[in-house]
Every structure is written in C-alpha cells, then in structure tokens.
Amino acid sequence: MKIDLTGKLAVVTGSTAGIGLAIAKGLAASGAAVVINGRSEEAVQRALAKAGAAVPGGRFIGHAGDLGTADGCAALAEAQPDCDILVNNLGIFGPRDFFDTPDEEWSRYFEVNVMSGVRLSRAWAGRMAGRGWGRVVFVSSESAFNIPADMVHYGFSKTALVSIARGLAKRLAGTGVTVNSVLPGPTLSEGFADMLSGEVKRSGKSLDEVAADFVMTHRASSIIQRAASVEEVANMVVYVCSPQASATTGAALRVDGGVLDTL
Template sequence: MRIDLSGKRAVVTGSTVGIGLAIAKGLAECGASVVINGRTRAAVDKAIAAARADVPDGRFIGHAGDLGTTAGCAAIVAAHPDCDVLVNNLGIFGPRDFFETPDDEWSRYFEVNVMSGVRLSRAWLPGMATRDWGRVVFISSESALNIPEDMIHYGVSKTAMVSIARGLAKRMAGTGVTVNSVLPGPTLSEGFADMLSDEVKRSGRTVEEVGADFVMTHRSSSIIRRPASVEEVANMVVYACSPQASATTGAALRVDGGVLNTI
C-alpha cells in the first residue's frame, strides 16, 4: 500500500516530541506539508531539525503557540487558514488522586486535552467539507475506556475525545470528511522514558527492558507485553489520514497492545 498525501496540508498539534513528532514525520513521508506545533519557538525549531534529518525531502512548517487556549487556537487558524488533515495530538497527563484534584486542574485538562481539538475542528472542518475531503484524528488513549484510578481526570478527558470524534463523524456524514480517534496504550515516548530513567540507571538495563517490566506490572493485560513504539502508533494515525481509509470513520482505533480486555 502506497499512501499519497501530496498536495495536502496537515496540522499535528503538540508535535515537537514523541507520538506527535512521529506522526508529523509519517505524514511528511507520504507527501503532506506538515505544520509542527509546540509552545515555544525553540522546541519547534528543534523538532523541525529532527524531522528533516529523518525525512530530508519532507515539507515542515513551524508554529509556536499554546493551543490549550482560545487565543492560541485562533492564532494557528489565522496563520494556516486551510487544513486538510488535522491530528489533535496535544495532551497533558499526570497521576493525581481524585480527592486531591481541584476544580482548576479539571478545567486545565479539559481545556488542553478536549477544547483544543474542539476549537480547531470547528474552525477547519467546514473548509474540508467544501473541498469534499478531509481527515481528523483525535489522539485519545486506552485510558478512555480503562479509566486509571490514579488519573481519573485524565481518563475522563480522553473519554470525551472519543465521544467528540464519534459525534463529529456523524455530523460530517456524506461530506468526504472522516473523523476517528486513536487509542494508544503504554508507548515508549520521551515522557515515558523519562519516567523510567531512574530505574534504568539503577538497574543498568535498557529502557525497553524496564518499560516491558512496567507494562506487565501496571498493564498486565497487555498482549504484546511491552510498550509500543511511537512509530507503531503513528502508523495507525497515518493510515487513518490516508485516502485508503475513506470507509473508516467514527471509529475508535486501538493501538494498545491488547491492554483493553474486551472483544
């Protein structure tokens, strides 16, 4: 299968590292012009340099701005009024007990994880419909269905993303625009590796080995018995953004390694 996104403009939010950067590189490899987004110019420039090193012929455009705010979303839409592929990857996470999570933290997670995708979809989908083609993907999580007891606020935000994607797919019925969510499981991103760094140093083992132990301790239902790579998650996203995925919409596509114990 050869995915051709030549002539398409893609925006990947929160894409300076990890899954987001892998998605940006994957889309560029298929010919799309990709907007890489991060909160600071330094982070964006570093990400573009890394992306160009891996995809020398890739077309990358940087946009620095905080898309967890109304103003930040308005600014990226003003700078890039046309978008054919939108990947709502921006997200924050972190453990915190339910009884110690105040209102402002719930609001912060909702603004960043949920409303960023809502605002950008509301801005760009009408243009996609006019052009009879578009792809939108919300990067959710297996935590959307397997709510973690130590991150209920995070899990709820990811459940909301799945709901929005499903409803928005129905709203765009017959337009040539597809909307899906992708649900990664534990993934060996920079943030995950940082979390394991102390154990890597203490044990002398590789981050992959420590990551596999972490998965089997905290997500023992995993079938692959290891974290996914960022590229493995990106592969699913790139497919969902492809012309070949024209009959896939309103779906919650799992890249969870089998963690979710359901058929």
C-alpha cells in the first residue's frame, strides 16, 4: 500500500516530540506539508531540525503557540486558514489522587486535552466538508476505557475525545470528511523514557527491558507484553489520514498492544 498525501496540508498539535513528532514525520514522508506545533519557538525549531533530518525533502512549517487556550487556537487557525488533515495530538498527563485534584486542575486538563481539539475541529472541519475531503483524528488513549485510578482527571479527558470523535463523525456524515479517535497504550516516548531512566540506571537493564517490566506490572493484560514505539502509533494515524481509509469513520482505533481486554 502506498499512501500519497501530496498536496495536502496537515496540522499535528503538540508535535515537537514523542508520538506527535512521529506522526508529523510519517505524514511528511507520505507527501503532506505538515505544521509542527509546540508552546515555545525553541522547541519548535528543534523539532523542525529533527523532522527535516528524518524526512529529507519533507515540507514542515513551524507554529509556536499554546493551544490550551482559545486565543492560541484562534492564532493557529488564522495563520493556517485551510487544513486538510487535523491530528489533535496535544495532551498533558500526570498522576494525582482524585481527592487532591482541585477544580482548576480538572479545568486545565479539559482545556488542553479536550477543548484544543474541539476548537481546531470547529475552525477547519466545516471547510474540509465544503471541499468534499478531510481527515480529523483525536489521539485518545486506552485510558479512555481503562481509567487509571491515579489519573481519573486524565482518563475522563481521553474518554471525552472518543465521544467527540464519534459525534463529529455523525455530524459530518456524507461529506467526505472522516473523524476517528486513536487509542495508544503504553508507548516509549521521550517522556516515558525519562520516567524510567532511574530504573534503567539502578537495574542495569536496557530501556526496552525496563519498559516491558513496567507494562507487565501496570498493564498486565498487554498481549504484546512491551511498550509500543512512537512509530507504531504513528503508522495507525497516518493510515487513518490516508485516502485508503475513506470507509473508516466514527471509530475508536486501538494501538494499545491488546491492553483493553474486550472484543
């Protein structure tokens, strides 16, 4: 299968590292021009250099801005009036006990993880429908269904994305625009690697071995019994953004390594 996105403009939010950067590289390798977004100009420039080295000849556009705010989303939509592919990847996470999580933290997760995708989809999806083609992807998580007891505030935000993707797909029925959510499981991103670095030093094991131990301790239902790579998650997203995925919409697509124990 050859995915050709030549002539398409893709926006990947929160894409200076990890899954987002891998998605940006994958879309560019398929011919799309890709907007890479992060909060700081320094982070965006670093990501542009990495992406350019990984995809020689790829077209990347940098946009620094905080998409966890309405003003930040509006500025991006103004800078890029048209968008063919929107990947709502931006997200924050972190453990915190339910009883110690104040209102403002719930609001912060809602604004960053949920409303960024809502606002940008509202800005561009109608225009996609007017042109008869478009792709919107919400990067959710297996935590949308397997709610972590130590991150209820995070899990709720990821469940919301699945609901929004399904509802928006119905709203855009028959337009040629597909809307899906993608649910990664434990993924060996830079942030995850940093979290495991202490155990790597202490144990003398490789990062992959420590990551696999973590998965089997905290997500024992995993069938692949290891963390996924960011490229493995990006492959699913790139496919969903392709012309070949034209009959896939309103779906919650799992790249969770079999963590969710459901049919």
